């Protein structure tokens with residue numbers, strides 16, 4: 001058993017001030033640091049921006065030897081190492097993107113018997129290689145391995161939204177390096193994930209630290225697509241009135257990213273699309289421009305099943321502390337995803353904003369996706385059903401966040417099992433700050449839904465969505481639970497407006513091909529709008545009044 005030196009609180013605060021310039025420890029930082037310095041395993045759950053990195057960076061400064069940090073993303077490692085080097089701290093990372101010269105220098109230091117390095121960042125893939133493991137074993141046997149920190153530890157859990165198979169291999173660390181404390185860090189609060197992480201890593205009697213997930217500096221707001229005249233224009237206006245701030249807009253699909261980004265660019269917002277459809281070079285230049293503030297806003301896809309090097313995972317986890325606004329152009333799939341994504345705002349603790357644009361068509365689209373999502377892991381229809389049910393249950397919380405009138409903050413925290421008083425919000429969500437406006441909006445939304453249900457409108461909106469492929473669309477169309485009329489209703493109905501009202505749909509469906517249906521419905525929709533034009537105008541001025549309020 002290695003001898004662990006005690007470190008008093010004052011000595012640790014001195015290190016914090018001297019190396020990092022922070023006056024005091026925040027939240028549970030000190031408890032985590034004391035635990036690992038005393039040789040105890042620790043599981044640390046802190047929200048994004050909570051200051052997790054300090055929990056292994058201070059121990060690295062507290063005694064000689066190496067702190068090994070396992071990190072899922074190269075962009076994140078690079079960023080942390082650059083920041084540490086600027087502070088004069090000996091930190092490096094090992095990755096496939098480095099030159100062999102840079103790698104050799106690091107290996108020389110590690111092999112020297114007296115390494116100067118304090119922090120070494122590596123990917124889980126590298127840990128899994130025999131060569132690197134034998135190097136680590138040598139360092140360990142010389143008594144020079146201080147701590148193993150596993151950042152974004154939820155990646156080890158199949159219940160986590162960012163599951164990475166190579167993380168599973170980290171389970172061997174506990175056996176390989178007995179006596180070395182393991183610190184698992186995550187911002188994912190799902191209880192199943194916590195248990196899975198602790199078990200998979202084989203943590204022994206870990207100190208479990210959980211911080212509140214409240215992000216007091218984020219103002220939460222929902223805007224309703226169905227009652228907005230023009231969602232793009234609203235978003236553009238929102239960004240303009242927020243000032244020239246750094247922001248992220250999340251979209252469900254690539255085409256929406258491109259489209260929205262083009263619209264915003266044409267309307268004076270400095271922005272760029274970022275998604276897996278772009279080539280690597282373009283993606284990294286978009287990211288660089290955003291990080292260096294050349295671009296104000298990034299319109300990014302939510303990485304559905306896309307891990308590691310593409311999509312939002314890389315983007316959001318990377319670097320920016322001063323993201324002031326995060327918008328969701330589509331409803332996220334779960335509260336957990338929403339929390340992670342909106343949580344990219346205000347990591348520097350300054351006032352920031354989360355705005356979610358909610359629409360009933362988006363909700364249906366997401367329900368469809370979740371219901372039909374195929375998991376590579378679950379082969380049987382039974383486990384497939386269970387998976388869809390779980391996803392749909394998770395999604396219900398998200399719908400309730402949008403469609404309910406109560407405090408948004410309370411809903412987020414309650415979904416993570418935190419019981420909080422309503423006063424906690426301190427009017428920093430739209431439902432607490434403008435309750436009557438939110439109630440009015442919700443009423444208007446409800447009326448719009450009712451009208452659309454009567455007229456079968458959602459079918460038209462769905463058919464117009466250029467983002468769903470033909471397969472999706474035809475499946476969507478053929479779903480029985482969408483039917484709003486009986487066979488008798490349709491038997492003698494053949495006119496366009498009947499289709500708009502949901503009548504004649506089944507007959508029409510049976511007769512026509514997909515493209516014909518879409519064309520036909522677009523024509524029908526135009527007719528419908530033309531016939532309703534005066535009402536629509538009157539309605540518009542009401543909406544403007546609400547928006548102005």
Ligand code: ADP
Pocket residue numbers: 022023024025026029046047048049050051052053054321347348
């Ligand atoms: P996380 O990894 O939990 O998202 P970080 O470790 O990146 O958070 O820290 C977020 C921000 O908080 C960083 O800018 C960091 O410098 C700052 N920070 C961390 N600890 C403290 C502290 N004790 N006092 C003030 N600022 C802190």
